Amino acid sequence: MQSMDKPAVFVLATRNSGKTEEIRALLKGYPVELKNLDDFGPIPEVIEDGETFDDNAYKKASFTARVLGLPAIADDSGLVVEALNGEPGVYSARYAGEDADDAANNAKLLEQMAGVEDRRAAFQCVISIAVPTGAALTYEGRCDGVIAQTPSGEGGFGYDPLFYCPDKEKTFAELNLEEKGEISHRGRALKEVAKEFDKILTWLEIHMPVQERFECKGGCS
Template sequence: MKVVLASKNQHKLVEMRDILSAQGVEVVLESDVGVDVEVEETGATFEENSLLKAKAVMEATGMPAIADDSGLSVDALNGAPGVYSARYGGDGLDDVGRYRLLLENMRGQMDRKCRFVSVITLCMPNGAVISARGECEGTLAYAPQGENGFGYDPVFFVPEKKKTFAQLTPEEKNAISHRGRALQLFRERLASYLAERTT
C-alpha cells in the first residue's frame, strides 16, 4: 500500500519508512505525487492537528495519507511547547534556536520532567481513519548533548539510557521513541484493518 506523508520533514519520512516498510507500506512525500499542501495547524491537541494534516493531503491526492503531529510537553511549563513545538519562539528560530529558548525559559527550574508525544493518523479515501498515540517520558537536559536526531532531541534526556535522544543510534531511538511507539501501535491497528478488509 502506498501512502502520502503529510509533511516535508525528511527525518519523519525516514523514521516512518523504517518502521512501516515491514508492513508492506510504502511512504512517499507530497512532492513525489505532485502536490504541496499547506495545512493551518489550528488544533488544540496533537490528535486534532494530525487529523487535519492527513485529511487535507488525502483530499488533495485522492490517496491514503499519513500525518504525524508531535512535540515536547514540559511539566514545569504547563505542557508547553506542546502543539507549538515546531513553532516555539516564532518563525525566525531554527531547531537550535528553539531548544536554546526552551532551556532559557527553564533556567533555575528543578522540575525538569517532560515527555515527547506523537500522534499518527491515516486517512483513507473510503473515509476510514486509523490513529495511534505514543509517548516517551524523560527529563530536560541542562545543555544539549549528541549529534543525532533533530528538533529537541539534544535536550531530551532518557534516564534509563543515561543519554539524550541525540546520543542514541536511530535503532535505539526508534525502539523507545514517542514516534516509534505510536508507529508500532499504528502498525497493529493497520494490520487489523487490512485483515478485516480481506475477510
C-alpha cells in the same frame, strides 16, 4: 483501489526528511510503500491551528488524503514540559516563532528552563491514518524523560539534543535510529500501527473510494 496483493501506498503528510527516514525505518518489512509530500507536486500547506495533537494530526492526514486521493499518514508530535504547564505542546515546531529553526527552539526552551529544578518532560505523538472520504484511525505514543542542562548529540531533529532518556542514559540525539525507535513516542505509536497492520489494510479496502468505470456512448474521442 489497488489490489492488496501489492504493497499499499501511503503518503506521509510531511516534507521532514528526518521524520520520513524514522517512519520508514520503523515500518521496514511491512507490505507498504511510503511516499512523502516531496514525491508530489506542490500542494497547499495545512495550517496547524488545532488545540491538540489529535486535531492537527487528523487535519494534516485528511487534507493530504483528499488532495492526493491516497491514504495518508500524519503525525503531530511535541514536547510537553511539566514546569512550563505543558509548553511548548502543539507549538513545539514554532516555539521561538513561525520561522524558527531547531536551534532557536532549543535556545528558547533552555532560556525558559533556566534555574528550574523540575525538568520532567514527555514527548507525545498522535498518528492519524486517513482516507479521502474523511474516515480515520488514531494511534498514540508517549516517552517520558527530562530536559538536559545543555544540548548533547548530533542525531535526530527538533528537541532531541535536550531530551534526556533515563532508560538509555542518553539524549535522543545520542541514539541511533534503532535505539530511538525502541522507546520514542513516535516509535511506540508506530508499533501500535504495525501490530494492527492487517486490520488497517482491511479497513482501507472498506473505506477507500473505488473508481467507477463509465461506458462511453457516442461522441467520445
